[in-house]
Every structure is written in C-alpha cells, then in structure tokens.
Amino acid sequence: MKRTLQSTGWMAMLLLAAILLAPPVARAAAPLATVNVSPQGLEWQPAGDFEKFTLTVSGPGGVTLRRELQGGAALAFEPFGDDGKPLGDGTYAYELIASPRLDAQTRQALAAAHRAGNEAAIAKLQASGKVPGGSLAQSGFFTIHNGAIVSPDLKEPAAPKPAKALTPITPKDVVTADDMIVQGSLCVGLDCVNNESFGFDTIRLKENNTRIKFDDTSTGTGFPNHDWQLTANDSASGGANKFSIEDITAATVPFTVSGSATTNSIFVDSTGRVGFRTSTPVLDLHVNTSNTPAMRLEQNNSGGFTAQTWDVAGNEANFFVRDVTGGSRLPFRIRPGAPTSSIDINASGNVGIGTASPSANLHVLSSASGSTDGKVLIQNSSGTTTGRELAELRNNGGAILILKDTSQTERWSFGTTAATFVIDNQANTGVEFIFGTTGNLNIAGTLTQGSSRDIKTDFASLNPRDVLSRVSALPISQWSYKTETAVRHVGPMAEDFHQAFGLGADDKHIAPGDQAGVALLAVQGLNQVVQQKDKEITELKSRIETLEKLVQALYPPKAAVEPER
Helix, strand or coil: CCCCCCCHHHHHHHHHHHHHCCCCCCCCCCCCEEEEEECCEEEEEECCCEEEEEEEEEEHHHEEEEEEEECCCCEEECCECCCCCECCCEEEEEEEEEEECCCHHHHHHHHHHHHHCCHHHHHHHHHCCCCCCCCCEEEEEEEEECCEECCCCCCCCCCCCCCCCCCCCCCCCCCCCCCCCCCCCEEECCCCCCCCCCCCCCEEECCCCEEEEECCCCCCCCCCCCCEEEEECCCCCCCCCEEEEEECCCCEEEEEEECCCCCCCCEECCCCCEEECCCCCCCCEEECCCCCCEEEEEECCCCCCCCEEEEEEECCCCEEEEECCCCCEEEEEECCCCCCCCCEECCCCCEEECCCCCCCCEEECCCCCCCCCCCCCCCCCCCCCCCCCCCCCCCCCCCEEEEECCCCCCEEEEEEECCEEEEEECCCCCCCEEECCCCCEEECCCCCCCCCHHHCCCCCCCCHHHHHHHHHHCCCEEEEECCEEEEEEEECCHHHHHHHHCCCCCCCCCCHHHHHHHHHHHHHHHHHHHHHHHHHHHHHHHHHHHHHHHHHHHCCCCCCCCCCC
C-alpha cells in the first residue's frame, strides 16, 4: 500500500518517477482456485470441477511436501511436515496442480496417443475441449513467522518522516520533449530523501513496492506489443522475497529468483556455458553440488495424462535414473569405473555390450581370458520353484541359434525347421539330429548311453530264467501312435513292462537300456535252457548208444546167406 504524501518534496520525487515508472496493470487470468490464508493454514476454493489436486510446498532448508487432495471440496493445508512437526519460520512457495475429469473413452484415447507418440491426436483431443489445452496450475507464496502463517492483509507501517520537510508544491506532471541528461545519481520512489546517500548507485528505486514496467504501445498488425515488468518482492504481507520478470500482457511470470538464493545459483560464463551453483562451468551445462547433483522430470496430471516423475542423477556410487512414482526404484544404473562401450548403440541401432562396433542387433564382446568372462546369464531369483520361461527366440520362419568355436571349422546350429527341432553341424552334409512334433527322434549316428560301473550303484543279481519266463508272458502287440496312424510299430506296452519288471520312473515310458537289458537276460535264460537241453540230449544219446551195444551183444546179427545159383 502506497504511503500518504507528506510534503511537496515527496511530490517532486513522484513527478520524476512518472517519467520512468507506471503502476502495475492487473491482467491476471481467472485463478484455478481462490486462496484464503489464516494463521492456522491455507484453504483453496476450486473455481471448477476437477478430479483431484496435487499440492507441492517447498521452503527453507530444502523442505518439500507433497499432498494429494480430492476435488469437489475445499482444499486445506496446515503448516506441518510429514513428521507431524510444525514447519519452521521462513517463506514458502506452493504449487497447486489440478487433474481434469475425463471420461473413460477420452482417457484411453489420450493414453494410446501418448504411447504412439501421436502429437496430432493429442492436439485434436485438446481442440475438441475433451482435454485441457494447457497446464492447470496455480502458484504462490506464504510466510511463517513465530510459528504462524502471516496474513496477506496486514498493513505496512508508514516510513518515518524526513528529518527536514521539503517545501510543498502543487503536483504537476513534468513533460520533456527532448533528451534528459542527469549528471549524477537518480533516486525514484516515495522513500527517496533529500541528500540521499547513493554510494555507487546510478539509479535507485526506493519504496515499499519497486517495479520497472515496459509498456509497449504498438498497435500495428504483426508488431510485438506485450508489456513486461521487473518486479522486486511481493507487495502483500507474507509474500516472497524475490526478483521476477513478468509478462504483464499474458499474466505470467516466466522468471523468478528467490531471496537468499546462493551465490552462482545460475552463472553464464563468457563462452555461454551455464553453471548451476558454480562460477566455472566446464561444459555447456554444469551442475555442481556437494551431494548427488540431479535433474527431475515431472509430468503432472493437469493435461489428462497419468502423473509420472523421473530423476536423473549421479554420485560416487552410481549414475542412475530413478522412477520416483514407482516407489523410487532405480531401473537404470551405471557404476563408476565401467569400461568404455559397456553399452554402445551404433547408428544402425545395433547394441554392443563391450564393443563400440556391434555387428548384430545385440553383440556381446569380451577379450578377458576367464572361464566366465563374456558369459550371458539369465536368472530368476524367486524363491518359488515354479517353472518359468527365461529365453525365447521368435521368427516368421525357422528360429536358429548358432554356436561356433572360432578355433574349429564346425559351426553348430540349433533351431526349428518347419515343424521339427534340428541340431546340425553345418560343416558336414546332412542333419545330425531331428526331433519332431510327434515325439519322434532321428539321429544320423549312434545313440550311446552312459553305462559305466563308475556311474552306477545298488547292484542286484537277477535270475535269467525268471526274466525269460516273464518275457514269455509279456504281451507283445503291433500298434500305431495316435499322432501318426499310418506308421506301424511292434513292442510291449509300458504299463505291462513296468508291471512285469518294475523298471523305469513310471508306467508310461520304457527306457531303451531297460528293454535291452531285459532282452539280454532273456537270452541268457534261453541260453541256460538250451544248455540244459543240450546236456539232456547228450545224456540221452549216451544211454541210447549203451542200449544199442547191449542189444547187439545179446542178439548178434546172423551171417548173410548167399543165394543159390
């Protein structure tokens, strides 16, 4: 509030100020909400129907508070921290962001356009009025003194009268139709006094509301005409100590520096490099602080999109991207000392791990000699024993995995051909291994199973004749698999085989080694029977020969009688 003029001397100063200054023009747009301030807190009355509000409050010592407030009612803030303790004295800034009410169809369309990066679709939704075209945000300041919020309606006490009153004069504008030259310092404002001590000041603005306004009177089409203002401090009690550049025409404040901001908060050197908290930026943008320099990327929900906040930061432990909204997880981290090209994406989009010249979509290179260096590990650390798919190869055609020992000529491929799984040594002619969808397995060589005594235990002897007896009773059939009815096979059923011999893990499968072992035992049993039969035959032959000799001794053969002539 301006003070009452006390003398013609004050009037003279005011006339001079009229040459340079103009009172602020109130052109502010309709606020998002009207705010009421009391010593106990702040309360906002929304000017429209919104789904919810996000209130952020920041203040001395880096205090930052975040509140989610539901729409449809008065929004209140009490000056207490998250720990329940009263906020300390000082000036605080607040930002209130509204989330619009959107129908389900509009919200889905907006999300789909965002995922696809379709800015035209988003602009169309905004033009239709279904989605706000700008940010729904409102900001302001409040001050806490002696534990209570200062009321903005307080009146500032008048300045003391000057020591020597000036001779009153009748107020009159001063118009100079020529250049004005002041060979000395100039003080403008209601609090300038006679014999003002300027020090090194050339121009001084001195009163309780200091402003410099740039009033552009352009009226021609196409000529810029925005009015601007340099503003020092808020006028109302409880406001902010700040310096701002205001766009009076647009009712915006694009630039503000808060009082007590640290030295070199923003510093631009002679080459155009910008430093934050440093006067010696070494790159185009240089952030210097004692603990974890960072940048926050915050999408609020005032535009209809889901709110999401990311931090990009670094310290002695790592460089990281933090998903603040998702519980402050760190989905991306780089540790100090990571080698060059730990991850490298070339111009064609190929990704290299350990190489700056990847020759495939994903190229992992290691020159170390350790047995595990260069290894790719896919691991699920869940404590449950559920089976999980950990890797998958997909292709519109055969999907092939190649293994190559660069010291050898062999190049092995593992993959699908049509409906079969194939293992092939591409250095040779023919396919070594084919596994079909019906369970058939074809190999080009010998199938060899481990059967050394060194890998076996719990030995037990069997009776070959008993096994032969069981084999003799085992049903053997000719049959076809249901998956290939045109192909015939012969053999026992797994259920019968398991019941007869108790071999194998279950009664649905027969191991080739078990079948061969049963056959060998049956052959041994058959051989024992044959040997026994041979022995019995030999004994029978001996007995027959003895009987024949006895018969010949008792009944010698008669001499042959010659026929008469």
